[in-house]
Amino acid sequence: MVRGFAILLLCLLLGELIVRFCGISLPGNVAGMVLLLFALRLGLVQLGQVKEAANLLLSNLALLFVPAGVGVMVYLDIIQTSWLPILASLVLSTFAVLLVTGKVAQRLKPKSGESCDD
Amino acid sequence: MIDSLVDSPLFGITLTLGVYTLAQVLYGRFRHVLLNPVALSIGGIILFLLALDIPFQSYALGGDLILFLLGPAVVALAVPLYERRQEILKYKLPIVAGVASGGITSIVTATSLVWILGGSRELVLSVAPKSVTAPIAIGIVESIGGIAPLAAAIVVLTGCLGAVCGPEFCRRVGIVDPVSMGIAMGTAAHGIGTARMLEVDRLGGALSGLAIGLNGMLTAAMISLFFGFFG
Structure with missing residues (x-):
């Protein structure tokens, strides 16, 4: 170790x-x-x-990501003044990435009929 | 006396591990996606510090030691990459094309949305690597002149969002196979998304872990090229 x-x-x-x-x-x-x-x-x-x-x-x-996330409290003022651009970019961009990546991968993947349920 | 205790690394480390353990117990009992342990821990620790009026700097004495471990953790990603090189070769086309298209989508949509909605230049630079794992994002933002700790926080929030909503969103839009979902989760929501993906499907989780490393390298290269020339 x-x-x-x-x-x-x-x-x-x-x-x-x-x-x-x-x-x-x-x-x-x-x-x-x-x-x-x-x-x-x-x-x-x-x-x-x-x-x-x-x-x-x-x-x-x-x-290991928790302390980095807690760091957000130092920037509460920036977030307060720019909450809309931050929120919009966070939410819309994350869903756009999921959609684009998933669809591209799905199209190019070798065929196999599995699906996953939570 | 209390002050000197709070101003030692012991405080931040104990608080982080303690709250995270509690959050894991809660998540284990109810299995509700909204109780994501990382999101819950971050919220809980911030509320605790604000309530007791403890400055972030005191917490960071211990927090930074935990954060430091993200460096060797990125290096450690080489191990699953090496172990699964056979599988990776089988899916190399969807992995590379998926991660590349997602990585470009992330940089373009995140920066342009902030720019259109009137965010400052520093903020634009700070959201550029939002889908990349925190230690890589910190390195990128430091090299192009954004606010590194803010970028790290945005990265973590992105990961929490992806972990909480990602699998459900993927199913709604018809991305149901674990291979594609895993690649998408790792590309969009790095390590936190991968932790969630590992619960959904093992192979999907492995591919998600691979996508973190690939997207990290790709985004680092693209951003430093782009902002290196035009920044």
């Missing part, structure tokens, strides 16, 4: 370093994800070494 976290953090650190040195305007964490993907593909890192730590983080992913 500790080794897994060390690998994840090392990838993150290398990702941040690469992004900064090369002046790429990509977040360092995305670069870190790509690095880990390559490391797994090339066999530099074994799946078993990172799986436990990765699953711990990903299975509690929703919890």
Whole structure:
């Protein structure tokens, strides 16, 4: 588990370093994800070494967003003055993305007759 | 004495984990989508801080430590991507085309709606990456000059909305297969949507997780190209 976290953090650190040195305007964490993907593909890192730590983080992913959401309270004044653009963009854009993505994926998906009920 | 307790990371971490645990128990008992644990926790913590007049900065001492874990969590997305590379290859066309079209739709509709309705330039920049997972969105907004913490909050609200209404909305418009629904949920509502999608369907949840990473990379590249040239 500790080794897994060390690998994840090392990838993150290398990702941040690469992004900064090369002046790429990509977040360092995305670069870190790509690095880990390559490391797994090339066999530099074994799946078993990172799986436990990765699953711990990903299975509690929703919890990690809570503090960012609480941050909204600092911007209550911006939200009060611009609530309409924020709300409209949030709601309409989210539904537009669901619709476009889902329909495009559905059209291009190889045929199989499954459907999902909640 | 109370002040010094509130001004330590212990406070924010305990409050977050405590409220989230309570929210999960509530959600587990009633299984109502409106009781989404993330939305409930955010609302509960804000009300708690406002009621006791505790500044956000005190909460953030602990909150930031939890937020920090989002960085390695993004790196960790490489693990399910690598594990499911066979499935991903099978659905590569709908995944790539779906995520790409959804990612572009998100940037264009979110920014143009704010712009048309009179939002400031900073606000336009802050909603641009709203469908991308928070740590990626923070990185993007910092690089183009928006308000990063506001962007993070907007991202989280987007995720809550997608998690609460997404699957029902998809069924209403005829997106019923778990593959398409999963790709749509991950593209529109990142990690919070994925957590919900995992409850609906396992494969859909996996594809949703994949869409987070793909949409993150794609949106980061598109926004930095676009705003890099025209910003």
